[in-house]
Amino acid sequence: MPELPEVETMRRSVAPSVGRRVESIGPSRCRKKPLKMNASWPEIRRAINGKQLKKIERIGKRLVFRFSGDRILMVEPRMSGLILAEGEPNPQSLRFEILFRGTRGKRIAFWDQRGLGQVFLLDDQSLSEFLSRSQVGPDALDISVEKLRQNLATRKIAIKPALLDQKAVAGVGNIYASELLNAARVHPARRCCDLTGYEWKRIHRCMQQVLNSAIHHEGSTLRDGTFRRSLDRPGNYQNLHCVYDQGGKVCPRCGKGTIKRMVQAQRSTWYCDHCQK
DNA sequence: CATATGTCCTGAGAGC
DNA sequence: TGCTCTCAGGACATAT
Numbered sequence: 001m002p003e004l005p006e007v008e009t010m011r012r013s014v015a016p017s018v019g020r021r022v023e024s025i026g027p028s029r030c031r032k033k034p035l036k037m038n039a040s041w042p043e044i045r046r047a048i049n050g051k052q053l054k055k056i057e058r059i060g061k062r063l064v065f066r067f068s069g070d071r072i073l074m075v076e077p078r079m080s081g082l083i084l085a086e087g088e089p090n091p092q093s094l095r096f097e098i099l100f101r102g103t104r105g106k107r108i109a110f111w112d113q114r115g116l117g118q119v120f121l122l123d124d125q126s127l128s129e130f131l132s133r134s135q136v137g138p139d140a141l142d143i144s145v146e147k148l149r150q151n152l153a154t155r156k157i158a159i160k161p162a163l164l165d166q167k168a169v170a171g172v173g174n175i176y177a178s179e180l181l182n183a184a185r186v187h188p189a190r191r192c193c194d195l196t197g198y199e200w201k202r203i204h205r206c207m208q209q210v211l212n213s214a215i216h217h218e219g220s221t222l223r224d225g226t227f228r229r230s231l232d233r234p235g236n237y238q239n240l241h242c243v244y245d246q247g248g249k250v251c252p253r254c255g256k257g258t259i260k261r262m263v264q265a266q267r268s269t270w271y272c273d274h275c276q277k
Numbered sequence: 278c279a280t281a282t283g284t285c286c287t288g289a290g291a292g293c
Numbered sequence: 294t295g296c297t298c299t300c301a302g303g304a305c306a307t308a309t
Contacts, residue, residue, distance in 0.1 A: 003282060033306080061283075078283045080307080093307095114307050116283070134285090157300065166284080173282055222282065224309070265301075268280085 002061055002077045004140055004171030005214035005237065006227050010083040011058045013229045014108045017085065020100035021052045022067070028094035035095045035110075039121040047071045047121055048098075060139055060170025064127070065108075072122040074130070075110060080226055081117030084109050089226070095119075113226060140171035140211055145204040152192045159195065159203070160188035161265040172207065175220055175244045178270045180210040182243045182253060187276040188262070188269045213240070220244075243270035251275060 002010065025048045026041055027034075037044075051067035058064070063083060065073040075083060082089060089111050096119070097109040110117070122130065138147055151168040152159075162168065163177040172180070181188050183206035186199055195203075214220065219235035221227050222245070228234045242252050243259050247270060251257040257274025 006282075036305095076284080078305095079281075080283095114281095114305085116305060116307090118284090155299075161300095164283085175282060220282080224281070226308095227282075266303090 002081065002219075002227060003173030003176050004058075004061060004211055005176070006219035006235065007058055007061050007063060007077065007171075008215050009219040009229055009235065010077075011056050011063055014083055014085050015056055017098075017100060017106060017108055018053050018056060020103060020106065022048050022050060023099040023101045023103075025049060025096065025098045027096050033115050035112075035119055036115075036117070037119040037121070044073075044121050048073065053098075053100075058139075059131070060136055060166055061173065062136075070123045072120075072124070072127050074120045074122055074127065076118045076120075077110075077112070078114075078116040078118070080112055080114040082111040082227065084111060084229075087228070087232070089113075089228070135167045137165075137167045137170045140169050140207055143169050143204075145201055148204050148207075149197075149200045153195065153200065155192040157192060158189045158264055159186060159192055160269050161267070162192050163207075164265075164267075169207075171211065174267050175222075175241070176207075176210055176214065178244050179214075179242060180207045182251070182270075182272055182276060183210055185253075185275050185277065188264065188271050213237070243272060246270060 025045060048067055048071055051069055051071055053067055055066040056063060063075045085108060093111045093113045095110045095112050097107050099107050148169055152162050155162055160177050160181060163172045184202040186203060214237040217237040217240060218229055219227060220238040221234035246259045247261045249259050251259055251272035251274060254272060254275035257272040259270055260273050262269050
Protein backbone atom coordinates (compact mmCIF):
# COMPACT_ATOMS: atom_id res chain seq x y z
CA MET A 1 0.00 0.00 0.00
CA PRO A 2 2.02 2.60 1.40
CA GLU A 3 3.65 5.67 -0.01
CA LEU A 4 4.86 8.52 2.19
CA PRO A 5 1.37 9.73 3.33
CA GLU A 6 0.21 6.21 4.21
CA VAL A 7 3.43 5.40 6.10
CA GLU A 8 3.16 8.71 7.98
CA THR A 9 -0.47 7.86 8.80
CA MET A 10 0.64 4.48 10.15
CA ARG A 11 3.36 6.20 12.20
CA ARG A 12 0.84 8.50 13.82
CA SER A 13 -1.57 5.66 14.53
CA VAL A 14 1.03 3.70 16.53
CA ALA A 15 2.70 6.76 18.11
CA PRO A 16 0.71 6.38 21.39
CA SER A 17 2.93 3.38 22.16
CA VAL A 18 6.02 5.61 22.45
CA GLY A 19 7.19 5.49 26.07
CA ARG A 20 5.83 1.98 26.68
CA ARG A 21 8.02 -0.99 27.61
CA VAL A 22 7.98 -4.17 25.51
CA GLU A 23 6.28 -7.17 27.13
CA SER A 24 6.87 -9.48 24.17
CA ILE A 25 7.65 -9.42 20.49
CA GLY A 26 7.29 -12.24 18.07
CA PRO A 27 5.83 -13.84 14.99
CA SER A 28 2.17 -14.73 14.83
CA ARG A 29 1.35 -18.44 14.72
CA CYS A 30 -1.02 -18.13 11.78
CA ARG A 31 1.33 -16.48 9.33
CA LYS A 32 1.62 -17.89 5.82
CA LYS A 33 5.28 -17.50 4.95
CA PRO A 34 8.14 -16.53 7.22
CA LEU A 35 8.71 -12.80 7.46
CA LYS A 36 11.75 -11.58 5.55
CA MET A 37 14.23 -10.24 8.09
CA ASN A 38 17.91 -10.01 8.95
CA ALA A 39 17.81 -11.74 12.34
CA SER A 40 16.14 -14.73 14.02
CA TRP A 41 13.22 -14.32 16.40
CA PRO A 42 15.31 -15.41 19.41
CA GLU A 43 17.84 -12.69 18.52
CA ILE A 44 15.10 -10.10 18.14
CA ARG A 45 13.51 -11.13 21.47
CA ARG A 46 16.84 -10.88 23.26
CA ALA A 47 17.38 -7.43 21.77
CA ILE A 48 13.92 -5.92 22.23
CA ASN A 49 12.12 -7.61 25.16
CA GLY A 50 11.97 -5.30 28.17
CA LYS A 51 13.20 -2.27 26.21
CA GLN A 52 11.34 1.02 26.16
CA LEU A 53 10.02 2.31 22.82
CA LYS A 54 11.65 5.75 22.64
CA LYS A 55 10.65 7.10 19.25
CA ILE A 56 9.08 6.19 15.90
CA GLU A 57 10.54 7.91 12.86
CA ARG A 58 9.65 7.77 9.19
CA ILE A 59 12.33 7.77 6.50
CA GLY A 60 10.69 7.95 3.07
CA LYS A 61 8.40 4.92 2.99
CA ARG A 62 10.08 3.11 5.92
CA LEU A 63 9.33 3.22 9.65
CA VAL A 64 12.12 3.20 12.25
CA PHE A 65 11.22 2.04 15.78
CA ARG A 66 13.90 3.19 18.25
CA PHE A 67 14.15 1.32 21.55
CA SER A 68 16.26 1.99 24.63
CA GLY A 69 19.77 0.53 24.49
CA ASP A 70 20.34 1.60 20.85
CA ARG A 71 18.12 -1.14 19.44
CA ILE A 72 16.25 -0.33 16.24
CA LEU A 73 13.57 -2.18 14.28
CA MET A 74 13.16 -0.87 10.75
CA VAL A 75 10.03 -1.95 8.86
CA GLU A 76 9.70 -1.78 5.06
CA PRO A 77 6.02 -2.33 4.23
CA ARG A 78 6.66 -2.43 0.45
CA MET A 79 3.50 -3.21 -1.55
CA SER A 80 0.97 -4.51 0.98
CA GLY A 81 2.47 -4.08 4.46
CA LEU A 82 0.34 -2.43 7.14
CA ILE A 83 1.30 -1.33 10.65
CA LEU A 84 -1.69 -1.06 12.96
CA ALA A 85 -2.47 -0.51 16.62
CA GLU A 86 -5.99 -1.95 16.33
CA GLY A 87 -8.06 -4.23 14.16
CA GLU A 88 -7.58 -7.55 12.38
CA PRO A 89 -7.58 -7.02 8.61
CA ASN A 90 -7.03 -10.72 7.84
CA PRO A 91 -5.77 -13.15 10.49
CA GLN A 92 -3.81 -15.01 7.81
CA SER A 93 -1.59 -12.04 7.05
CA LEU A 94 -0.40 -11.12 10.57
CA ARG A 95 3.41 -11.23 10.45
CA PHE A 96 4.43 -10.06 13.93
CA GLU A 97 3.23 -8.09 16.89
CA ILE A 98 4.73 -6.18 19.79
CA LEU A 99 2.84 -6.24 23.13
CA PHE A 100 3.53 -3.67 25.85
CA ARG A 101 3.76 -4.08 29.62
CA GLY A 102 0.90 -2.94 31.79
CA THR A 103 -1.32 -1.89 28.90
CA ARG A 104 -3.82 -4.77 28.84
CA GLY A 105 -3.17 -5.78 25.26
CA LYS A 106 -2.03 -2.55 23.59
CA ARG A 107 0.09 -3.55 20.64
CA ILE A 108 1.75 -2.73 17.36
CA ALA A 109 1.04 -5.31 14.66
CA PHE A 110 2.51 -5.81 11.20
CA TRP A 111 0.14 -7.23 8.59
CA ASP A 112 1.20 -8.10 5.06
CA GLN A 113 -0.98 -9.84 2.52
CA ARG A 114 1.58 -10.23 -0.24
CA GLY A 115 4.54 -10.84 2.00
CA LEU A 116 7.05 -8.59 0.24
CA GLY A 117 7.61 -6.54 3.40
CA GLN A 118 10.84 -6.78 5.37
CA VAL A 119 12.00 -6.12 8.93
CA PHE A 120 15.55 -5.33 10.07
CA LEU A 121 17.07 -5.42 13.56
CA LEU A 122 19.65 -2.63 13.61
CA ASP A 123 21.51 -0.13 15.79
CA ASP A 124 22.56 3.45 15.03
CA GLN A 125 25.67 2.34 13.19
CA SER A 126 24.06 -0.35 11.02
CA LEU A 127 21.08 1.89 10.25
CA SER A 128 23.47 4.53 8.88
CA GLU A 129 25.27 1.88 6.86
CA PHE A 130 21.96 0.58 5.51
CA LEU A 131 20.81 4.04 4.45
CA SER A 132 24.08 4.90 2.75
CA ARG A 133 24.43 1.49 1.05
CA SER A 134 20.94 1.64 -0.39
CA GLN A 135 21.47 5.36 -1.16
CA VAL A 136 18.15 6.48 0.33
CA GLY A 137 17.60 10.02 -0.91
CA PRO A 138 16.30 13.07 0.99
CA ASP A 139 12.72 12.81 2.25
CA ALA A 140 10.18 14.34 -0.14
CA LEU A 141 8.87 16.67 2.59
CA ASP A 142 12.36 17.99 3.44
CA ILE A 143 14.14 18.18 0.10
CA SER A 144 14.91 21.64 -1.31
CA VAL A 145 14.01 22.54 -4.87
CA GLU A 146 17.72 22.93 -5.63
CA LYS A 147 18.50 19.41 -4.42
CA LEU A 148 15.52 17.90 -6.25
CA ARG A 149 16.70 19.54 -9.45
CA GLN A 150 20.33 18.55 -8.87
CA ASN A 151 19.31 14.90 -8.37
CA LEU A 152 17.03 14.63 -11.41
CA ALA A 153 17.59 17.39 -13.98
CA THR A 154 20.42 15.68 -15.88
CA ARG A 155 18.47 12.49 -16.46
CA LYS A 156 17.01 11.58 -19.81
CA ILE A 157 14.09 9.49 -18.53
CA ALA A 158 10.56 10.85 -18.16
CA ILE A 159 9.74 12.83 -15.03
CA LYS A 160 7.05 10.47 -13.75
CA PRO A 161 9.16 7.28 -13.44
CA ALA A 162 12.05 9.50 -12.25
CA LEU A 163 9.98 10.66 -9.27
CA LEU A 164 9.68 7.00 -8.18
CA ASP A 165 13.47 6.74 -7.79
CA GLN A 166 13.99 6.67 -4.02
CA LYS A 167 17.67 7.52 -4.45
CA ALA A 168 16.71 10.92 -5.88
CA VAL A 169 13.85 11.72 -3.50
CA ALA A 170 12.34 9.35 -0.92
CA GLY A 171 8.62 8.88 -0.39
CA VAL A 172 6.86 9.46 -3.73
CA GLY A 173 5.15 6.37 -5.18
CA ASN A 174 2.93 5.58 -8.11
CA ILE A 175 -0.23 7.33 -6.88
CA TYR A 176 1.33 10.61 -5.76
CA ALA A 177 3.69 10.88 -8.75
CA SER A 178 0.64 11.11 -11.04
CA GLU A 179 -1.24 13.40 -8.64
CA LEU A 180 1.59 15.88 -8.10
CA LEU A 181 2.37 16.18 -11.82
CA ASN A 182 -1.27 16.98 -12.49
CA ALA A 183 -1.13 19.66 -9.78
CA ALA A 184 2.09 21.02 -11.33
CA ARG A 185 0.54 20.92 -14.86
CA VAL A 186 3.55 18.94 -16.15
CA HIS A 187 3.06 16.07 -18.60
CA PRO A 188 4.37 12.76 -17.16
CA ALA A 189 6.29 11.89 -20.33
CA ARG A 190 8.39 15.08 -20.31
CA ARG A 191 12.08 14.21 -20.00
CA CYS A 192 13.77 15.46 -16.82
CA CYS A 193 16.55 17.12 -18.81
CA ASP A 194 14.02 19.20 -20.78
CA LEU A 195 12.17 20.73 -17.81
CA THR A 196 12.60 24.44 -17.08
CA GLY A 197 13.52 25.98 -13.73
CA TYR A 198 9.96 27.25 -13.38
CA GLU A 199 8.62 23.72 -13.94
CA TRP A 200 10.98 22.28 -11.29
CA LYS A 201 9.68 24.89 -8.85
CA ARG A 202 6.09 23.88 -9.57
CA ILE A 203 6.92 20.17 -9.26
CA HIS A 204 8.67 20.79 -5.93
CA ARG A 205 5.87 22.96 -4.51
CA CYS A 206 3.09 20.62 -5.70
CA MET A 207 4.91 17.53 -4.40
CA GLN A 208 4.90 18.97 -0.89
CA GLN A 209 1.34 20.31 -1.15
CA VAL A 210 -0.08 17.01 -2.44
CA LEU A 211 1.80 14.88 0.13
CA ASN A 212 0.84 17.15 3.04
CA SER A 213 -2.78 17.19 1.96
CA ALA A 214 -2.78 13.39 1.66
CA ILE A 215 -1.33 13.10 5.20
CA HIS A 216 -4.03 15.49 6.44
CA HIS A 217 -6.66 13.17 4.90
CA GLU A 218 -4.99 10.04 6.35
CA GLY A 219 -3.75 8.57 3.09
CA SER A 220 -5.41 6.78 0.19
CA THR A 221 -7.43 3.57 0.52
CA LEU A 222 -7.67 2.02 -2.96
CA ARG A 223 -10.31 -0.34 -4.33
CA ASP A 224 -8.71 -3.37 -2.68
CA GLY A 225 -9.23 -1.63 0.68
CA THR A 226 -5.98 -2.88 2.20
CA PHE A 227 -4.67 0.39 3.62
CA ARG A 228 -6.53 1.73 6.64
CA ARG A 229 -5.73 3.37 9.97
CA SER A 230 -7.78 0.75 11.73
CA LEU A 231 -10.36 -1.80 10.68
CA ASP A 232 -13.19 0.70 10.50
CA ARG A 233 -11.13 3.70 9.49
CA PRO A 234 -9.98 3.90 5.87
CA GLY A 235 -8.04 6.85 4.49
CA ASN A 236 -9.92 9.64 2.73
CA TYR A 237 -7.53 11.02 0.17
CA GLN A 238 -8.72 8.63 -2.58
CA ASN A 239 -11.84 10.82 -2.73
CA LEU A 240 -9.60 13.76 -3.63
CA HIS A 241 -7.62 12.02 -6.37
CA CYS A 242 -7.69 14.19 -9.49
CA VAL A 243 -6.13 11.66 -11.90
CA TYR A 244 -5.10 8.37 -10.25
CA ASP A 245 -7.55 5.67 -11.43
CA GLN A 246 -9.83 8.41 -12.82
CA GLY A 247 -9.54 7.49 -16.51
CA GLY A 248 -12.28 8.97 -18.72
CA LYS A 249 -13.39 11.64 -16.25
CA VAL A 250 -13.15 15.38 -16.78
CA CYS A 251 -10.05 16.89 -15.16
CA PRO A 252 -11.19 18.52 -11.91
CA ARG A 253 -8.36 21.07 -12.08
CA CYS A 254 -8.95 22.60 -15.52
CA GLY A 255 -12.50 21.35 -16.17
CA LYS A 256 -11.66 20.95 -19.86
CA GLY A 257 -9.41 17.94 -20.43
CA THR A 258 -10.08 14.20 -20.06
CA ILE A 259 -8.05 11.95 -17.74
CA LYS A 260 -6.00 9.43 -19.75
CA ARG A 261 -4.04 6.36 -18.71
CA MET A 262 -0.63 5.43 -20.10
CA VAL A 263 2.03 2.88 -19.12
CA GLN A 264 5.54 4.02 -18.18
CA ALA A 265 8.20 1.61 -16.90
CA GLN A 266 5.48 -1.08 -16.70
CA ARG A 267 3.37 1.00 -14.34
CA SER A 268 0.17 2.96 -14.89
CA THR A 269 0.28 6.74 -15.12
CA TRP A 270 -2.78 9.00 -15.27
CA TYR A 271 -2.78 12.59 -16.55
CA CYS A 272 -4.99 15.30 -18.03
CA ASP A 273 -4.68 15.60 -21.79
CA HIS A 274 -5.41 19.34 -21.68
CA CYS A 275 -3.63 21.08 -18.81
CA GLN A 276 -0.47 18.96 -18.45
CA LYS A 277 2.04 20.18 -21.03
C1' DC B 278 -4.72 -13.18 -18.63
C1' DA B 279 -4.29 -8.24 -16.78
C1' DT B 280 -4.12 -5.47 -12.88
C1' DA B 281 -2.12 -3.83 -8.18
C1' DT B 282 0.44 1.17 -3.58
C1' DG B 283 7.63 -1.08 -3.73
C1' DT B 284 12.36 -2.49 -3.83
C1' DC B 285 16.34 -5.12 -5.33
C1' DC B 286 19.21 -7.30 -8.73
C1' DT B 287 21.19 -8.09 -13.30
C1' DG B 288 22.84 -6.81 -17.69
C1' DA B 289 23.44 -3.74 -21.71
C1' DG B 290 25.10 0.48 -23.33
C1' DA B 291 27.18 5.16 -22.98
C1' DG B 292 30.85 8.11 -21.83
C1' DC B 293 35.28 9.14 -19.98
C1' DT C 294 40.42 -2.10 -21.35
C1' DG C 295 38.10 -0.76 -17.34
C1' DC C 296 35.49 2.07 -14.36
C1' DT C 297 31.18 4.47 -13.33
C1' DC C 298 26.67 5.83 -14.27
C1' DT C 299 21.93 5.22 -16.52
C1' DC C 300 18.26 2.81 -17.77
C1' DA C 301 15.23 -1.33 -18.93
C1' DG C 302 13.44 -5.45 -17.44
C1' DG C 303 12.45 -9.06 -14.35
C1' DA C 304 11.74 -11.21 -9.71
C1' DC C 305 9.46 -11.30 -5.45
C1' DA C 306 4.08 -13.10 -3.60
C1' DT C 307 -0.86 -12.83 -3.48
C1' DA C 308 -5.40 -11.30 -4.61
C1' DT C 309 -9.17 -9.55 -7.63
